[in-house]
Amino acid sequence: MVPEEKDIALIEKYLRKELGEDERQKVEERLLSDASFQQKMKWHEDFMDVVREDRNKEIKSFLKEVEEEKIFLTSKDKSSKNNTKIVQLKWIRWAAAVLVIGFVTWGVWSQFSFNPQNLYTEHFTTYPNDLVRVERSSEGTDPLQNAFVAYQDNDFDSAIRQFDQLLVSTPSDNLLFFKAVSHLSKEDIELATNIFEDLYAKEPWQYSEAVRWYLALIYLKIGQTDNAKNLMEEIANQDDGHFQQSSAKEILEKL
Amino acid sequence: MPTYNSNMDLISAIREDNRKALAYLYNKQREHFLKWAGKRFDCDQDTLLDAFQDALVALYFNVKEGRIQKLESSPEAYLFGIAKNILLKKVTRERRVVLSDNFKDEWFGDLDLNLYQRIEQDHRKIMMKEAFLRLKDSCRKILQLFYFDRYSIEAIQISLGYGSEGTVKTRKVQCMQSLKKIIETLQE
Numbered sequence: 001m002v003p004e005e006k007d008i009a010l011i012e013k014y015l016r017k018e019l020g021e022d023e024r025q026k027v028e029e030r031l032l033s034d035a036s037f038q039q040k041m042k043w044h045e046d047f048m049d050v051v052r053e054d055r056n057k058e059i060k061s062f063l064k065e066v067e068e069e070k071i072f073l074t075s076k077d078k079s080s081k082n083n084t085k086i087v088q089l090k091w092i093r094w095a096a097a098v099l100v101i102g103f104v105t106w107g108v109w110s111q112f113s114f115n116p117q118n119l120y121t122e123h124f125t126t127y128p129n130d131l132v133r134v135e136r137s138s139e140g141t142d143p144l145q146n147a148f149v150a151y152q153d154n155d156f157d158s159a160i161r162q163f164d165q166l167l168v169s170t171p172s173d174n175l176l177f178f179k180a181v182s183h184l185s186k187e188d189i190e191l192a193t194n195i196f197e198d199l200y201a202k203e204p205w206q207y208s209e210a211v212r213w214y215l216a217l218i219y220l221k222i223g224q225t226d227n228a229k230n231l232m233e234e235i236a237n238q239d240d241g242h243f244q245q246s247s248a249k250e251i252l253e254k255l
Numbered sequence: 256m257p258t259y260n261s262n263m264d265l266i267s268a269i270r271e272d273n274r275k276a277l278a279y280l281y282n283k284q285r286e287h288f289l290k291w292a293g294k295r296f297d298c299d300q301d302t303l304l305d306a307f308q309d310a311l312v313a314l315y316f317n318v319k320e321g322r323i324q325k326l327e328s329s330p331e332a333y334l335f336g337i338a339k340n341i342l343l344k345k346v347t348r349e350r351r352v353v354l355s356d357n358f359k360d361e362w363f364g365d366l367d368l369n370l371y372q373r374i375e376q377d378h379r380k381i382m383m384k385e386a387f388l389r390l391k392d393s394c395r396k397i398l399q400l401f402y403f404d405r406y407s408i409e410a411i412q413i414s415l416g417y418g419s420e421g422t423v424k425t426r427k428v429q430c431m432q433s434l435k436k437i438i439e440t441l442q443e
Contacts, residue, residue, distance in 0.1 A: 016405050047434075050384045051402045052316075054395070059277070059315055063308040066278045067285075164391055168433045171389050171440055 007037060011044050116228065119251055120221040123244075126154070127181045127210055131174055148178075156182040173199060177207040184214060193218050209235070209243035216248070229255055263325060269318045272404065281311060284331055291335060296342045306345065310338035319404070379438075386437035394430035401427060 013019050014027045031038050132148045147162035163179040166172070180195035196215045199207070216231035232255070235248035259265040259279065268276035285307065292303045314334060317323045323333075387395065393415075400406040400414060408420045408427075417423050 012401075015402075046380050046383055047387075048402050050380060050387050051399055053384065054387060055399060055403050056312060056316070059312050060308060062274055062277065063281060063311055066281050067304060067308070167389060168391060169436060169440075171437055 007040055008044075011041050014041075015044055015048060116220040116223065116225055116255070119254060120217050123247055123251065124184070124217055126185045127178070127214075129178070131178065147175075151178060151182060154185070156186045160186075173202060173205060174207065177211065180211075181214065184218070189218060189222060193222075213244045213248070220251075225255065262330060265330060266318055266323065266325060269315060272319070277311060277315060280314075280330055280334075281308075284334055287331065288335060288338065292338065292342065295339075296346055298342065298346065302345060303342070306338045306341040307334070309341050310334045313337050313341075382438050382441045383434075385441055386434050389437050390430060390434060394426075394433060397423065397427050398430055398434075 010019075010027065014024065019027065031041060129148050129152055132144055134145060134148050134152060143162060143166055147159055147166060150156075150158035150162060159182045160179055163175050163182065167175055167179070176195055177199060180192045180199065183192035183195070192214070196211055196218065199211045200215055202208070212231055212235060216228050216235065219225070219228035219231065229252065232248040232252050235242065235245055236252055238245060259268060259276065265276055265280065269280075285304075288307050289300065289303055292298075292306070293300075296303065298306075311334065314323070314330075314337065387398075390398075396415065397411060400411050401408075406414065408423050411417070411427075412420050412423045415423075417426070
C-alpha cells in the first residue's frame with residue numbers, strides 16, 4: 001500500500017471509530033504536527049458531513065411520503081379513535097367517485113380535448129439530437145457518439161447507461177437533458193421529473209425552453225394541471241417564435 | 256404494518272435502518288403530536304408537521320450515531336421534546352405558553368439538534384455536495400453504507416450483491432476517484 005493509501009485507510013478507521021485507544025492517540029498527535037495529514041482528515045470529515053446530509057434529505061423525503069400516504073394507512077391501521085379521519089376518508093372517496101363520474105361524462109362528450117393525460121400523449125415527442133453530430137463510422141470508439149447513436153436508435157436503456165458513464169467524468173447539463181428525455185421516452189416519469197426540475201431551476205441555457213416544455217407535459221401526465229398551466233402560460237406569453245409556443249397555446253385553450 | 260413489542264425493539268429497528276420502523280413511529284405519534292403541539296404553539300398544521308418530521312429525523316440520527324442506545328423514557332417523550340425545541344426556534348410571535356410537560360432537559364443534553372447548521376457555508380463542501388449528487392446511484396450507495404452506516408466491506412458485498420470483497424474495495428476507490436474528479440471539474 002502506498003503512503004497515501006495508508007493515510008486514507010487510517011483516516012477511515014479513525015472516523016469510523018475502529019481504532020484502539022493507543023492508535024487513536026497517535027492519530028491525534030499526528031494531526032497536531034502533520035499539516036498534510038490534517039488536510040486529508042478535514043477532507044474526509046467534510047465528506048462524511050455531506051454523506052450525512054444526503055441521508056438526512058432521504059429520510060425527510062421518506063417521512064413526507066409517509067405523510068402523503070397517511071390517509072390510506074389510517075383507514076387500515078387505526079381504530080375507531082380516528083373517526084374524524086375515517087369520515088374525511090369516506091367524504092374523499094365520495095367526492096372522488098363524483099369526480100370520476102364527472103370526468104367520464106365529460107370525457108365521453110369531449111373525447112380527447114379535456115383529458116390532460118391524453119394531451120401529454122398527443123404532444124410528447126422525443127427531442128431530436130441536435131447536440132452531437134453522429135458519425136456511424138466512429139461507433140464503438142467514442143463514448144459520446146455511442147450514447148447518441150443509442151439515443152437516435154431509441155435504445156434509451158443503452159443511452160441512459162452511457163450518459164451516466166459520461167456524466168461521471170463530464171458533468172454536463174446538456175447530457176443531463178438528453179438523459180431526462182430518455183427517461184421520459186421510457187415513461188420513467190419520476191426519474192425524468194427529478195432531472196427536469198433540477199434543470200428548470202438553472203440559469204437560462206441552450207435547452208431551458210425544452211426543459212420547461214417537457215416539465216409542463218409531465219405535470220399534465222401526472223395530473224398537476226395547475227403546475228402544467230403555469231408553465232404553458234410562461235411558454236405561450238413569450239415573444240413569437242419560441243419553442244413549442246403554438247402547442248402551448250393550443251393546450252391552454254383545451255385546459 | 257409491523258408492530259414493535261418494546262422501545263428496545265423499535266430502537267434496534269431504527270438502528271438497522273428499518274424504514275418501516277420509522278413509518279410505524281410516525282403513524283403512531285402523528286395525531287397525538289398534532290393535538291399536543293396545536294395547543295401549545297400558534298402554528299399552522301404544515302409547520303407542526305414539518306417540526307414533527309424534523310424531530311423524527313433527529314431521533315433517527317441520534318440512534319444511528321450512537322447517541323441513543325436505549326430510551327430513558329417513551330419515544331413520544333423524546334420526539335415531543337425534540338419537536339418542542341424545534342418549534343420554539345420557529346415561533347416568532349411572543350406568547351405566554353404554559354407547558355405542563357415532564358420533559359427533562361438532561362435527556363436531550365447529548366442530542367444533536369443542529370443538523371442543518373452543521374453544513375456550513377463552505378465552498379469546498381458545497382462543491383463536494385454537488386459532486387456527490389452527480390455520482391452514480393451505485394457509488395452513492397456504497398459510500399453511504401461505508402461512511403454513514405459503517406458497514407464492513409463484507410456487509411456491503413452481501414447487501415449490494417457484489418461478487419467479492421475485492422470488487423467492493425475496488426468499486427469504493429473508483430467512486431472516491433470519480434467524486435474527486437467531479438469536484439475538480441466543478442472548481443474550474
